[in-house]
Amino acid sequence: MMRIAVAALCCALAAPAAVAQAYGERSALPPGCERACLEKAAGAYVDALRQRNPSAAPFAQDIRFTENSVEMPVGEGLWATATDVARDGMMASDPDTGNVAWFGHAWEHGKLLFLAIRLHIDARGKIDEAETVLARKGTMPLIFGTGKEPHNPIWKQALTPEQSRPRARLKAVADSYFNTVEYNDGQVFAHFKPDCSRLENGISTTAATANSNNSASVAEGCEAQFKLGIYRINKQLRERRFPLIDVERGIVVGTTFFDHANYFDEYKLTDGRTMKTLLKWPNALSIMEAFKIVDGQIQTIEAIFDYVPYGMHSPWAEEKK
Amino acid sequence: MRPLLSMAALAAATLALPAAASAAPCDEACLLDLADQTMTALAKQEWRSLPWAETVGYSENGVRLMIGDAFWGSAGKTPGKKAFAAADASTGNAVWIGTMYDHDAPAFGALRIKAPQGQIEEIEFIVMRRGLPGGFGDPTAFAIDKRKARLVATAERRSRDRLVDVANAYLGTKQRNNGTLLAQFAPDCEFRENGLSLTHGTTGPAALAKGCEAQLKLGAYRPIERIRDRRFPVVDEASGLVVAISLQDMPQRDTSFTTTDGRTVSTADTYPMSRIAIELLRIEGDKVARSEGVSVMQPLNMPSVWKE
Numbered sequence: 001m002m003r004i005a006v007a008a009l010c011c012a013l014a015a016p017a018a019v020a021q022a023y024g025e026r027s028a029l030p031p032g033c034e035r036a037c038l039e040k041a042a043g044a045y046v047d048a049l050r051q052r053n054p055s056a057a058p059f060a061q062d063i064r065f066t067e068n069s070v071e072m073p074v075g076e077g078l079w080a081t082a083t084d085v086a087r088d089g090m091m092a093s094d095p096d097t098g099n100v101a102w103f104g105h106a107w108e109h110g111k112l113l114f115l116a117i118r119l120h121i122d123a124r125g126k127i128d129e130a131e132t133v134l135a136r137k138g139t140m141p142l143i144f145g146t147g148k149e150p151h152n153p154i155w156k157q158a159l160t161p162e163q164s165r166p167r168a169r170l171k172a173v174a175d176s177y178f179n180t181v182e183y184n185d186g187q188v189f190a191h192f193k194p195d196c197s198r199l200e201n202g203i204s205t206t207a208a209t210a211n212s213n214n215s216a217s218v219a220e221g222c223e224a225q226f227k228l229g230i231y232r233i234n235k236q237l238r239e240r241r242f243p244l245i246d247v248e249r250g251i252v253v254g255t256t257f258f259d260h261a262n263y264f265d266e267y268k269l270t271d272g273r274t275m276k277t278l279l280k281w282p283n284a285l286s287i288m289e290a291f292k293i294v295d296g297q298i299q300t301i302e303a304i305f306d307y308v309p310y311g312m313h314s315p316w317a318e319e320k321k
Numbered sequence: 322m323r324p325l326l327s328m329a330a331l332a333a334a335t336l337a338l339p340a341a342a343s344a345a346p347c348d349e350a351c352l353l354d355l356a357d358q359t360m361t362a363l364a365k366q367e368w369r370s371l372p373w374a375e376t377v378g379y380s381e382n383g384v385r386l387m388i389g390d391a392f393w394g395s396a397g398k399t400p401g402k403k404a405f406a407a408a409d410a411s412t413g414n415a416v417w418i419g420t421m422y423d424h425d426a427p428a429f430g431a432l433r434i435k436a437p438q439g440q441i442e443e444i445e446f447i448v449m450r451r452g453l454p455g456g457f458g459d460p461t462a463f464a465i466d467k468r469k470a471r472l473v474a475t476a477e478r479r480s481r482d483r484l485v486d487v488a489n490a491y492l493g494t495k496q497r498n499n500g501t502l503l504a505q506f507a508p509d510c511e512f513r514e515n516g517l518s519l520t521h522g523t524t525g526p527a528a529l530a531k532g533c534e535a536q537l538k539l540g541a542y543r544p545i546e547r548i549r550d551r552r553f554p555v556v557d558e559a560s561g562l563v564v565a566i567s568l569q570d571m572p573q574r575d576t577s578f579t580t581t582d583g584r585t586v587s588t589a590d591t592y593p594m595s596r597i598a599i600e601l602l603r604i605e606g607d608k609v610a611r612s613e614g615v616s617v618m619q620p621l622n623m624p625s626v627w628k629e
Binding site: 069070071072076078080081108109111136139140141261263265279280281282286308309310311312 | 381382383384385386390391392394395423424425426428448450452453454572573574576589592593619620621622623624
């Protein structure tokens with residue numbers, strides 16, 4: 001009798017699913033664009049950008065485009081200034097949601113910049129969302145590489161079943177990284193591989209070199225830096241989103257703002273050393289960050305970010321209201 | 322139906338009465354005092370002491386924030402040093418402009434408040450800090466020309482609408498500046514921004530030509546493609562003052578532009594950006610005599626949070 005009742009309840013609840021989709025999904029149908037299809041679209045976007053020719057990219061009619069968290073028509077921003085785009089971008093794909101990402105560098109009127117792109121591809125293979133974060137070398141104290149640092153080859157490797165984790169866990173690990181960065185006082189929420197590395201705007205910030213002038217010169221390695229509380233200035237990591245989870249390769253792409261309120265202009269590391277903030281006034285970083293997660297631990301990270309006004313809002317986050 | 326509507330209106334009026342009764346209209350002196358109080362409260366990081374309206378809009382450099390965050394946490398104990406302030410009781414706005422501090426770091430700052438009933442409904446900071454892209458003079462020496470406060474001769478006074486028209490014509494001349502003058506300029510007109518002269522200095526547009534009209538005839542401001550979301554919160558007919566706030570887009574499509582006399586000017590040291598600018602305009606007759614203010618870089622095409 002109980003068995004029948006449960007079965008009936010099951011069917012009663014299941015019936016509406018035939019006409020509705022899971023909460024937050026735009027369609028009950030999977031997008032239908034697999035890895036090759038997604039990466040082809042990303043390649044077409046990059047090629048079109050290289051030519052400053054939006055009509056060469058497979059854009060949907062209702063394309064939404066943002067550059068550093070400002071919505072604008074395709075054709076403006078970097079589309080009007082790009083002179084070349086690197087050929088060796090790091091890519092990640094999420095066939096379950098139709099998202100694909102590209103991390104690399106480009107040139108604007110001949111000047112190097114770092115670029116992260118997140119595209120959403122619709123069921124027809126058309127790009128209907130293009131979200132970009134650019135890091136330009138300006139007057140602000142921004143970490144900035146030379147464009148010669150290679151992407152870690154591990155990004156391209158598929159994980160074994162033992163190394164892999166389900167989507168929800170991958171997202172949780174990436175979020176635990178953001179939790180660790182936020183109000184970084186030495187408490188570490190994320191799990192890191194011992195040889196974890198990070199590339200930020202094309203430069204390693206976890207392995208010191210002779211000319212290092214960033215976090216790596218204070219402490220090397222992902223976990224060591226966080227235990228030291230180097231990133232204490234991050235009042236909050238706001239409007240976090242994880243639009244892409246590449247389960248096959250163990251990659252999560254997240255976006256957020258690092259809010260540097262700078263209520264204080266110096267702070268202490270957990271070992272007692274005193275640090276001065278680079279700037280004394282409120283500012284924020286708009287960031288797109290990719291995490292390679294192996295065995296549930298962060299193996300490597302790439303991030304592209306640039307300064308934006310403190311508290312700036314993401315047009316993409318509005319959709320979550 | 323009509324009696325019903327009247328009853329509804331009466332009910333609304335009754336409900337609104339206590340708040341309306343407790344608030345008196347705020348004249349210019351009241352608005353200026355409120356602006357001073359706000360700056361004092363900022364230095365103390367104590368916003369609770371200010372008279373707030375029930376609903377308040379707040380922005381810093383074009384971003385909506387909560388009162389208590391950002392500048393209310395980074396402001397230095399040194400009170401801001403006022404260079405100029407003006408109020409307009411007809412719009413309920415006051416503007417305070419001068420040196421502001423984050424910790425011990427001085428900056429060029431402007432504050433706008435709106436408090437028509439003596440309770441602050443809107444508050445806006447535009448602050449140019451050292452390190453941000455753009456020219457940066459000495460903020461501790463920030464001063465506004467004293468002529469700004471002088472009364473304009475009666476024959477040279479213009480109506481509020483006319484002053485706003487002239488201010489708009491000035492911004493229109495700067496936008497996509499191709500040498501056509503849509504506004505008139507006094508012979509000794511000067512533009513100053515973030516403590517630096519744009520018309521009489523040695524760098525930027527001043528390196529091309531001296532004086533407002535000469536620069537604009539030359540197309541020296543060509544990189545500014547669009548001046549949008551223009552607001553004029555304070556107008557004073559007696560002193561010919563217009564406070565203009567706008568967003569100016571510089572997409573940097575090319576690395577150079579050509580002036581009307583055929584010179585090629587490089588802009589290779591900049592990249593696509595917008596900026597938010599607050600300008601104190603002095604208008605004598607129909608002529609722009611002076612623009613002084615603060616401007617701060619924004620991401621390209623950043624939308625305005627104060628759309629009217």
